[in-house]
Amino acid sequence: MSAGENGGSGGCINGIKSALRVIPNFPKPGIMFQDITTLLLDPKAFKDTIDLFVERYKDKDISVIVGIEARGFIFGPPIALAIGAKFVPLRKPKKLPGEVISEKYILEYGSDCLEMHVGAVESGDRALVVDDLVATGGTLCAAMNLLERAGAEVVECACVIEVPDLKGRERLRSHGKPLYVLVESQFEPNSQ
């Protein structure tokens, strides 16, 4: 489900949506890049974003929030702090010191890899995966695999933005996991 369907938080959502901006042709021609940095420049909209997630998850007994490098590091920790959960960063290879487990995943061209510290997550932990945006869902699936390999239960994946055409939601559904987003992407660059 997306928060846009929730009438009550409609005002908040509009504020958040209008704070996002779209940069055409980044990083490659033809891609409409959804830029959340403008959201971070609006303290009220940023706070509303976090509050919406916190409202949803504070009573769900979440013990760990996993954030995907690097923009997941911006949204994950504030939510974790508010609900009293651990925050576990998932990183590109060789960034995390010490023992890690890795999960490879497929990109449009080639593959990439996500790593998590051994011991960060325990069997029985209830986890939330946070990232700024879901596109194909490849990164989120890799994150969920890491969590499940460590024995955690993935409760949900949460993103600020969804790019519906890239079918990330379907991919997560086939993994058996729900996805919660605040907004669906816009295709016209904002005039602001």
Add this chain to the structure above:
Amino acid sequence: MDTLKIFNSNVVIQRFFYSGNFVNQLKLTALSFSSTCPKKRSISASTAPVGTGGRHFHTAASNHRNTSCFSHMAAPTSDGHKEDVKDDRISRITSAIRVIPDFPKPGILFQDITTLLLDPVAFKDTIDLFVERYKDKDISVVAGVEARGFIFGPPIALAIGAKFVPMRKPNKLPGAVISQEYSLEYGTDKIEMHVGAVQEGERALVIDDLIATGGTLCAAISLLERVGVKVVECACVIELPDLKGRDRLGDKPLFVL
């Protein structure tokens, strides 16, 4: 391996223990830090006056200036209980940080904050300590350096009602950016900030998890000052005093936990 560092005056004894590869215990007694202290001249050729702290074998005559890697909150309070509470928070934070030897290269002791993030109380205390320090300082911008600065910066920004501006490696930020190059031990690197993220006259805080040589923080300060922003202070969870980052910042104040 034990390293015993002794500071003059009655302030600090620090001992580092390693047990295996994993947990590093740091014990420290109360320290103090104030940005109003008299500045010491640096040992290096730099002519800029140097801020306090971060140095071993300190011979300052000042009565409350001796700091090491970890310094306490600013103004001493007459409320003994309050100071005890702050001490407890700091010790919980320091014991939550682990040291990984020989990462990323042999000989380097890597200060890993991820274990701090696994302790919700210690993580919250970390943020609270920064928020208490900055909430009344009229800070309109918190700038965080990729990627671990993204973990600490946003919660502080949210709590004090400031904007958060990410400083990123090249080609990560879309749209128009300004860049600042800085030197590494071997070669150079670059960080970028969005054009228009900050305005002239704003008051900024720069956050990172750790300060080593100070190169990244200096680059971040440059980016902000180039567009007319006043950098009020740099704040980090950890300082590696031997790498003299504090000196490199010159007259810019540095606050570390």
